[in-house]
Amino acid sequence: MSTEAAERADPGERGRLHISRSVLRKIAEHTAEQDPGCARTRRRIAGLGLGEHGASAQVSGPDDALRVRLDVALRYPAPVRDAVAALRTRIGEELTRLADCQVRTVDVTVSALVAADAPPRVE
Structure with missing residues (x-):
């Protein structure tokens, strides 16, 4: 195929596209973190504060x-089932919109409930 013909060809026929699972994971995590019902929680190991973390996918x-497993903290009080x-x-x-993938399941684990009006604690 000549260069000119390749330029006019349908973009879907020019080559292949593979989106890494780590990118799909980041899309899922970012989407969850943008949800107003989700909250960030403090990460602690052996009693030491290690900052905050959000959703994990x-x-x-x-x-x-696709099968997505998501771990999130939700704001309380809120209807968990609806969130x-x-x-x-x-x-x-x-x-689907960003990566043209079809999701079969999204399994959600609610790992914490965080008071919606709780002031941040200083450690």
């Missing part, structure tokens, strides 16, 4: 049937 499976349903929908939509 794992992504597996083929692009047409999780909204997260599942948003993450599926974002992965």
Whole structure:
């Protein structure tokens, strides 16, 4: 194919695109962290404060049937079932919109509830 013909060809026929699972994981985590129902929590190991962390995700499976496992902290008081349903929908939509992947499941583990009006603690 000549250079001119290649330039006019459909972009989908010019080559292949592979999006790393780490990128898909970051999309899922970022989407969850943007949700107003999610909260950041303090990370502690052996009694030492190590800063804050937000949502944590794992992504597996083929692009047409992704499986996402998400660990989040939610703001309290909030209806947990509704917050999780909204997260599942948003993450599926974002992965489809940004990476053209189809999400089969989003398993959510709520690891903490954080008071919505709790002032930050100084350690």
